[in-house]
Amino acid sequence: GQQVMQIPQYQHVQEGEDFTTYCNSSTTLSNIQWYKQRPGGHPVFLIQLVKSGEVKKQKRLTFQFGEAKKNSSLHITATQTTDVGTYFCAGINTGGFKTIFGAGTRLFVKA
């Protein structure tokens, strides 16, 4: 079945450093979504990418969707302690409606 792989599993950064998490799907995706889950909280929707090669920005966050629509990345510039949490990618395969979540990348930011 469809798999969505995400790396790294964990990332420790110093405040001010950049951070990137990568997501790869075994099948072509109709779209990909990114979520943030704070410790003890529930996943919160960040963004959805639909078009091949799409790049979207939200302040210090940059999201990319690969040309083949099988991979994606989330990059955070100059991390802050408020960025702490687990970032999940989630994909819906072409023709489907179910969201398959990656394993998540847990970000730790040291002040």
Next chain:
Amino acid sequence: SAVISQKPSRDICQRGTSLTIQCQVDSQVTMMFWYRQQPGQSLTLIATANQGSEATYESGFVIDKFPISRPNLTFSTLTVSNMSPEDSSIYLCSVVVGGEQFFGPGTRLTVL
């Protein structure tokens, strides 16, 4: 957007018992989704619940273990039956509104 509430927020249960989790959405939605998130893990889809029909279960999940009700377009329940410690997890309901997926706050279940 969608606002989702879940009850209970947490519970500690004895093995062999059952717990029913309620999910209420502030708008009418066709599909409601139930996920499980084990400690430190990702989200796994349990089933998709449509109003007026039986839920569709994912591989590894069966109706006898996780019966679901969907009596109307704003409400659903998930029952965790004959619980064992392996069922200890966070259970989340979710809906998609306007292309965005929203999650409830989750029910943290501990089975002793």
